[in-house]
Amino acid sequence: MATTAALPFSCSTTLQTLTRNLYPRHPLLIPRRRLHHLRSLAAVPTRPRLRRPVSASAAPNGSSSTSEYDYDLFTIGAGSGGVRASRFASTLFGARAAVCEMPFATISADDLGGVGGTCVLRGCVPKKLLVYASKFSHEFEESNGFGWTYETEPKHDWSTLIANKNTELQRLVGIYKNILNNAGVDLIEGRGKVVDPHTVSVDGKLYTAKNILIAVGGRPSMPDIPGIEHVIDSDAALDLPSKPEKIAIVGGGYIALEFAGIFNGLKSEVHVFIRQPKVLRGFDEEVRDFIAEQMSLRGITFHTEESPQAITKSNDGLLSLKTNKETVGGFSHIMFATGRKPNTKNLGLEEVGVKMDNKGAIVVDEYSRTSVDSIWAVGDVTDRINLTPVALMEGGAFAKTAFGDEPTKPDHSAVPAAVFSQPPIGQVGLTEEQAIEEYGDVDVYISNFRPLRATLSGLPDRVLMKLIVCATTNKVVGVHMCGDDAPEIIQGIAIAVKAGLTKQDFDATVGVHPTSAEEFVTMRSPTRKVRREAAAEVESKDEVVSKQ
């Protein structure tokens, strides 16, 4: 690696990795300015890092011998993508960075948000904490089969949970603020708005920047139907003052299923209303069937092919949901998990010419650059793959591109994902349907089994695991699992899929015994071989089962 050797410093190991990460083996792609840049980067460790606070008033003159702008980067939104991008820009590339974020609130609004963003405050983290809380009731049930008994049935105290959850969220907000502070990023509280391609206004104060990054995320959206004002969204559902006795959840996506599991585990009566015949559109068909069945077995009622039409509140305060098929009443709460939309309203985007699609998502190129050269966007506001780790990847790639002189495209292929339903789902790569569409000839390996834990607990829990292999290359192109620990199990598998490994690589791996995960390396014969061509020939061989 000649580029590394050419670097004039080799002091700390941290810097060695740093350079290793920054300059991988693409010497041919190094732009001309690179050499100059390397020299300036090399100087970084010898001078104090950019810890000087740059206040709005001080900025215009401060340090600006090198720059006509207050900042090299001004980021609007301190969620996953915004924090990652400004931190990397500052610490790795010496950019002068600021980020603005609205005041903290558990429920978001036009002028309320909080450092940490959706993931930390209204998404992944609080959701997972509630999943943990709700999962205990299943564990109590399981424990009976293992010999545990209780004098009284375990009871749940809602307020303890919500209070402890909120304490944890406050702690995390503090951590995020520290991260920014330690990275030398200025944090400005308030609502940011783009004024021109190089100026952001935060509640009236103007800041100029060479680059502007929009990372304002998304928020729940609901259809405009009568009575919608009685409905809660996922923000509110994560912070309810008391336990719902009976709740309707409208929507069949991952948010709907996760909350169904949470409330069911915490002993609410749960009804899920979905427009489609099946939950989780876009997921593998078999997984969709399997999760619905497992959730039903745990006590959740599904109302399929029902569209919400109106909500009414009766005198006793209870809510009714009217759909195209029926009216179901007696709900203490009705939650809509009917999609999320990008937070692009009132950001001044139209005025500066940043293009958006018909759903309001900012249109970006492969490097996350918008239609205005100096304005970039990452995360949910761009509506690519709306996941925290993807926003992190996009934020990191942006920082490299804009400040590291190393144009980097985030790679959206083989991104693993999880649904923290109960049981949970983990997946990476293509669904069977997508694989057939793309490769035609596909071998499908399926294992649907009762895990060891369930044989003792006596509960009807099962596990579904599925490997989808391209028949011509033998590459594993998709892996799906629904069952305990699926998200944890799929992470390692995702490395294998990302690396383009073959079924033989899986087979050559020795199992970890006894686990559920070992099934993925012990699937010896395909459950079905799907062949696009020569259907007649396929049928003549009886071990080959063509789909349908």
Added chain:
Amino acid sequence: MARKMLKDGEVAVADEGSYDYDLFVIGAGSGGVRGSRTSAGFGAKVAICELPFHPISSEWLGGHGGTCVIRGCVPKKILVYGASFRGEFEDSKQFGWEISGDINYNWKKLLENKTQEIVRLNGVYKRILGNSGVTMIEGAGSIVDAHTVEVTQPDGSKQRHTTKHILIATGSRATRVNIPGKELAITSDEALSLEELPKRAVILGGGYIAVEFASIWRGLGAEVDLFYRKELPLRGFDDEMRTIVASNLEGRGIRLHPGTNLTELSKTADGIKVVTDKGDELIADVVLFATGRAPNSNRLNLEAVGVEVDQVGSIKVDEYSRTSVPNIWAVGDVTNRINLTPVALMEATCFSKTVFGGQPIKPDYKDVPCAVFCIPPLSVVGLSEQEALAEAKNDILVYTSSFNPMKNSISKRQEKSVMKLVVDAETDKVLGAAMSGPDAAEIMQGIAVALKAGATKATFDSTVGIHPSAAEEFVTMRTLTRRVSPASKPKTNL
């Protein structure tokens, strides 16, 4: 079937018909069942002998399924599940759960359900063999000559069977240390089937069996004292991970006694009196020796036919699992290579392919993952930092992540999860991965696939995380913890 055999050549040569069987397998545990089933799949005529079923093994008792199903992996994991609930109850409080009144534990019920599951699996194994066309013979097998096996049935009657090949897959069993009063101690066999749950348990040994039982009994409410000779338990594992496991065991209430041996056991009215080499005494309801296992090679009459064994009694085999007698083969724990169920399965499959499938193939011992089901568990694949340094030509990059699992942020359990990647600085290959923490065993399986295929750290880094999970730490370790040069070595004083 017959057609396939004729194609096979090796099997179908001159002596076809002159033997009762193509393959006679002694021992229907993991390796034996796999070996007979896959050999039958290649068209071989196969018989297998196994001792009558009993949860506690002896010279005359065993059962289809072997150690794994009857006295190892499966019942152990069931008890670990049972024991894990205690931690769940503790954790649930801060999540808002209240269990007023007593939480009771009915050991008999767990035992009953466990036995029921094992009997079921025992039946499953028999059915698998039956469906594969393998002849099952009950009794103790021993070798008369290179082509004859004698099976002594429970009633004492003996039968002789001739066979072209013999596969020895008799496994191993727990051993006891030779100290006064050793007969008062039990081994893992009995520990899995105790009539009463001990209130005070003493465990001797620092291996995986010792720490697993320590976790099981502690989880089920016993006072547990764990004695071992080294400074840390789990010799052979990564030193840093051993330290974590030790501190987690302590954190869960197990009393550790490193560098301590037991010298004498005696019976008292109050229980078993245990004396240590440091002169301490304590009283226990149960004393478990988890001090190692020995291959079951004694009663096979191996000397008579010239099958060589090493000084601990394990059968010597070549890379294809062939013993010093060309038509006698051995797989699994009796060969004392890597004593794990999936390894025995691999060895047996390779044996079948080599002997009956016409495709000689060696089992591959590189990057075999394994798990220790203590609470929380430890799982590893590939090299430990110490092994990597011993083998390395290049510098080693060590990435570690020690974090508070998200669940603990509410439960307030003081227990860190630790993950570790050991990387070759020159090739960027990930040489080893380790984790101590909840779900470690499940997480490690996928990591093992990547490692086995030679994945680099760059591949790990390019994989997007699953958020929020513990496993995502493995793909987000950006900062080097230390760089170690093989020349310098020192590092730890563990």
